[in-house]
Amino acid sequence: MMGGGATSWNSKRQPTIVLSTTAAEYMASTQATKETIWMTKFMKELRYMKEKKAMVIRCDNQGAISLTKNPTQHARTKHIDVQHHFVRERVENGEAMFEYCLTEEMVADVLTKALSKERHYKLITMFGLETS
């Protein structure tokens, strides 16, 4: 999202089976991080962004956020694939930053499931889709 509108979006079927919602969100955040890193680089190339800032990624799962910050290993997360710890590395070197966002305000919800009418229109307006 940029300038009040969506600039890039993606809806994907999960490639592997996960055992918890946290792991699922964590995998989704890997995708989001890849995209945002490219976006920052592009914006810098256009000299649109002056200094290197950590890009904010909003996520509605507290577990996934703490997983990006805290390199702990315990019984419930030790099975998560190494490739997904890519996110952790980006957070460590300050390229990305994760923030919590309420499920109600999660714009990306519209990309993951079929919603009721009211919620669908609320979210697509947040996406920047409107009838002028």
Next chain:
Amino acid sequence: MCNNKDKLLQVKEELSRKFEMKDHGDLHFFLNMEVERDRAQRLLYINQIGYLKEILKCFRMEDCKPIGVPLDPKTKLKKNVNKDDEMVKVPYQQAMGSLMYAMLCTRSDLAYPISVVSQHMANPSLEHWIAVKHIFRYLQGTLQFKLCFGGLSPQDVVGYCDAD
């Protein structure tokens, strides 16, 4: 992208010396997308109304009844196990392609429904085709939606991620 008008003109002039080119002024139409600007409020709209009307017509859905949501939350699409002879005649894949272009350019709201119906692209059943037509009916009702960017909104890039 430049904020110095003299430099902009200079580059334009140098380019036109080397290549044959025309200046059409502000961008209005590009790859089936229409671009509108509201300079006073610093807004930029991108829409595909023309393209959407065209694909509705192409699949003979131009007079269909509009519907609220692109995918019914209750429907569960199952894999089609038997081969339907009738479905061979249905332009399922063409419809997917046309919808996909709209989705990629301006209509992010179609991303999920398309990802669901396109999983059955190889062997669609009537049920799947109805789901595709459902998307067209949703488009009929939301033709006027435009992707809007504002110069006064926050300019930082913010990412959102979610899983289900």
